[in-house]
Amino acid sequence: MVQWKLRAPSRRIFVAALAMSFVFGGTPAVAQTALLNVSYDPTRELYVELNKLFAADWKEKTGETVTIRMSHGGSGRQARSVIDGLGADVVTLALAADIDEIARATKKIPADWQKRLPNNASPYTSTIVFLVRKGNPKGIKDWDDLIRPGIQVITPNPKTSGGARWNYLAAYGYALEKFGGDEAKAQDFVRQIFKNVPVLDTGARGSTNTFAQRGIGDVLLAWENEAFLALNELGKDKFDIVVPSLSILAEPPVSVVDGNVDAKGTRKVAEAYLAFLYTPAAQAVIARHYYRPVKPEAAAADDMARFPKVKLITIDEAFGGWDKAQKLHFANGGIFDAMLQANR
Amino acid sequence: MADSSRQRRRNAIPGFGLTMGYTLTYLGLIVLIPLGALILRASTLGMAGLWEILADPRVLAALRISFGLSFAAALLDAVFGLLVAWVLVRYAFPGRRFIDAMVDLPFALPTAVAGISLAAIYAPNGWLGAPLESLGIKVAYTPLGIFIALVFVGIPFAVRTVEPLIAEIDRETEEASATLGASRGQTVWRVVLPPLMPAMLTGFALAFARAVGEYGSVIFIAGNLPYLSEIAPVLIVIRLEEFDYAGATGIAVIMLAISFAALLAINLIQAWSRRRFGYA
Numbered sequence: 001m002v003q004w005k006l007r008a009p010s011r012r013i014f015v016a017a018l019a020m021s022f023v024f025g026g027t028p029a030v031a032q033t034a035l036l037n038v039s040y041d042p043t044r045e046l047y048v049e050l051n052k053l054f055a056a057d058w059k060e061k062t063g064e065t066v067t068i069r070m071s072h073g074g075s076g077r078q079a080r081s082v083i084d085g086l087g088a089d090v091v092t093l094a095l096a097a098d099i100d101e102i103a104r105a106t107k108k109i110p111a112d113w114q115k116r117l118p119n120n121a122s123p124y125t126s127t128i129v130f131l132v133r134k135g136n137p138k139g140i141k142d143w144d145d146l147i148r149p150g151i152q153v154i155t156p157n158p159k160t161s162g163g164a165r166w167n168y169l170a171a172y173g174y175a176l177e178k179f180g181g182d183e184a185k186a187q188d189f190v191r192q193i194f195k196n197v198p199v200l201d202t203g204a205r206g207s208t209n210t211f212a213q214r215g216i217g218d219v220l221l222a223w224e225n226e227a228f229l230a231l232n233e234l235g236k237d238k239f240d241i242v243v244p245s246l247s248i249l250a251e252p253p254v255s256v257v258d259g260n261v262d263a264k265g266t267r268k269v270a271e272a273y274l275a276f277l278y279t280p281a282a283q284a285v286i287a288r289h290y291y292r293p294v295k296p297e298a299a300a301a302d303d304m305a306r307f308p309k310v311k312l313i314t315i316d317e318a319f320g321g322w323d324k325a326q327k328l329h330f331a332n333g334g335i336f337d338a339m340l341q342a343n344r
Numbered sequence: 345m346a347d348s349s350r351q352r353r354r355n356a357i358p359g360f361g362l363t364m365g366y367t368l369t370y371l372g373l374i375v376l377i378p379l380g381a382l383i384l385r386a387s388t389l390g391m392a393g394l395w396e397i398l399a400d401p402r403v404l405a406a407l408r409i410s411f412g413l414s415f416a417a418a419l420l421d422a423v424f425g426l427l428v429a430w431v432l433v434r435y436a437f438p439g440r441r442f443i444d445a446m447v448d449l450p451f452a453l454p455t456a457v458a459g460i461s462l463a464a465i466y467a468p469n470g471w472l473g474a475p476l477e478s479l480g481i482k483v484a485y486t487p488l489g490i491f492i493a494l495v496f497v498g499i500p501f502a503v504r505t506v507e508p509l510i511a512e513i514d515r516e517t518e519e520a521s522a523t524l525g526a527s528r529g530q531t532v533w534r535v536v537l538p539p540l541m542p543a544m545l546t547g548f549a550l551a552f553a554r555a556v557g558e559y560g561s562v563i564f565i566a567g568n569l570p571y572l573s574e575i576a577p578v579l580i581v582i583r584l585e586e587f588d589y590a591g592a593t594g595i596a597v598i599m600l601a602i603s604f605a606a607l608l609a610i611n612l613i614q615a616w617s618r619r620r621f622g623y624a
Contacts, residue, residue, distance in 0.1 A: 083587075200570075214469060
């Protein structure tokens with residue numbers, strides 16, 4: 001009798017775990033708590049390590065076992081999956097606009113989500129740099145060199161890639177500064193850069209491949225962390241990183257998806273997970289993976305020394321925030337579309 | 345009289361009700377409901393909205409690229425698919441089964457893998473791309489690259505649809521044609537090919553339909569430059585990334601309408617060729 005009582009719930013858990021494994025396509029989990037972190041493309045390596053650390057930390061503090069499942073993909077596509085019902089506990093995406101869109105479309109995240117965690121809810125930042133062929137044969141030093149005739153620039157499509165939107169805005173920000181805020185001149189400058197683009201991949205990794213593996217183009221506009229990764233994975237003897245005189249502070253933000261964690265009862269651990277990203281231990285890992293930590297004092301000095309000093313503009317100062325920039329530049333029929341049409 | 349005719353129409357195998365019910369449920373769940381949802385979503389645009397999408401030069405360019413290249417690729421597939429099928433059925437040679445199995449590979453291969461492999465081979469630093477580049481021919485990241493990817497994904501359809509028919513051809517008709525004084529060309533053109541026409545058209549239609557909807561293999565080799573090498577499915581994805589669901593379904597519905605019209609036309613030609621040549 002007692003045995004029967006004990007067996008029934010465990011069987012139910014087994015069935016639930018089995019069902020979960022079908023849903024997520026993973027191995028059946030025995031853990032009581034599982035979080036789903038829906039993230040963008042280049043964070044794969046980073047979160048593998050962070051998740052391990054957090055699970056150990058959580059076990060030590062509470063005695064509970066937590067497993068974190070990851071989903072990676074283009075930032076916009078990931079946001080759409082969450083809007084369409086993917087049960088993300090936390091989202092860690094490439095730009096605030098994508099989380100704004102989830103908040104707006106589903107109401108599962110409050111509108112002021114970016115105020116809930118320090119530093120605009122971004123535990124790490126990055127910037128946009130140039131990756132060029134070894135020895136920089138075309139002498140590319142700054143944004144001005146990208147509009148020279150005969151230079152081939154590789155970037156993903158800002159419409160389909162969050163990283164490419166940062167590329168575009170960095171170039172635009174540089175041009176605004178150069179031309180003293182003249183919008184028309186700045187647009188023409190960025191248009192000329194895109195005239196030099198021979199391949200528009202849909203995502204950041206695709207562009208890195210096109211540049212590094214297929215040998216197309218003279219310069220790749222990339223996330224700083226992607227550029228370092230390409231350098232390490234594909235050979236320091238093949239590429240150089242060039243830091244332009246001005247770039248943009250890219251803030252990939254994070255948020256709990258309130259609607260989902262409340263339904264699943266995982267709010268406490270989800271919030272602890274995001275808070276953990278700001279701890280010294282996590283910040284050190286972040287710096288090691290070439291993301292700029294928001295608490296540089298926690299990172300190893302060697303890791304910090306790798307980050308070049310560069311003048312960074314912010315999206316809030318230069319463009320009045322993501323909401324505005326998104327509508328003005330990247331919406332259907334926006335400034336970017338007009339540039340492509342003019343480039344025909 | 346009416347009764348007896350109804351009796352005669354009864355099938356030898358029972359179960360019309362069951363199978364028809366299953367067919368309708370299946371079609372409804374798998375095909376009609378998703379398509380209905382698509383059209384419903386697009387209908388929020390209205391005719392004016394659809395017209396606006398269609399008037400956008402970028403959409404027009406993408407549709408022209410998608411349908412034009414798909415048509416060309418399916419045509420090539422139909423011709424060379426027939427050739428491949430003929431060789432595989434008619435001649436015995438070492439490695440035949442191996443080649444036969446290879447024909448199906450484009451079915452089995454994830455399209456992204458196919459796209460990446462094709463891009464790697466045809467890129468300016470690739471095995472085939474480098475020699476072609478020295479001849480002044482660029483393949484990867486041009487419309488030609490899209491064409492090659494579409495030929496690749498379509499070839500199994502063209503081969504597999506004609507293969508069984510070639511196997512069924514009665515060789516005696518060819519011999520009869522020869523003994524009656526027809527030249528080899530005449531035998532091929534007037535005796536062998538006509539009964540294969542409907543199957544070739546089916547293969548063409550399938551390859552065409554597959555090519556129109558192809559996304560995975562194309563994006564890696566296309567270059568995706570608007571007005572030049574941007575296919576319509578990429579444009580749909582771009583609309584989705586803008587969270588413009590209506591715009592995306594709008595393009596999808598236009599594609600669907602064109603595809604439907606094209607397939608209908610192919611079916612009509614097929615029916616005509618059946619009547620004309622009297623073969624199934």
